[in-house]
Amino acid sequence: AFQSQGLTPKVVFTAADADVIKTYVRLGLGVGIIASMAFDPKADPDLVALDARKLFRPSVTRIGFRKGTFLRGYMYDFIERFAPHLTRERVDEAVAHQGSRSEIEELFKDIELPTY
Numbered sequence: 001a002f003q004s005q006g007l008t009p010k011v012v013f014t015a016a017d018a019d020v021i022k023t024y025v026r027l028g029l030g031v032g033i034i035a036s037m038a039f040d041p042k043a044d045p046d047l048v049a050l051d052a053r054k055l056f057r058p059s060v061t062r063i064g065f066r067k068g069t070f071l072r073g074y075m076y077d078f079i080e081r082f083a084p085h086l087t088r089e090r091v092d093e094a095v096a097h098q099g100s101r102s103e104i105e106e107l108f109k110d111i112e113l114p115t116y
Contacts, residue, residue: 022047060113069097085111 015021018038025032039049076088
């Protein structure tokens with residue numbers, strides 16, 4: 001996309017935390033790319049957000065926990081709040097399969113995930 005417009009991006013550094021990226025931008029070190037959920041117009045009134053979703057492929061965030069972990073109620077609550085399609089029943093079903101990644105993904109094949 002960039003090169004078709006005659007632009008070549010110059011990436012000087014990266015940061016895993018959106019707050020760090022926003023701080024670099026506030027310091028005048030260029031522009032930053034962050035997830036849309038990391039920008040809050042009320043908390044970031046000094047920044048301008050441009051929609052760049054057409055420049056990037058969607059990605060999937062996964063929730064993981066160690067096999068054999070006893071999931072407490074608050075853990076199920078967190079998982080479902082983070083990803084409403086991951087109900088307690090679905091999580092238990094995935095844990096019960098203990099199969100390969102492809103078998104677990106098969107359990108969720110009919111679920112349409114939101115994209116932002």
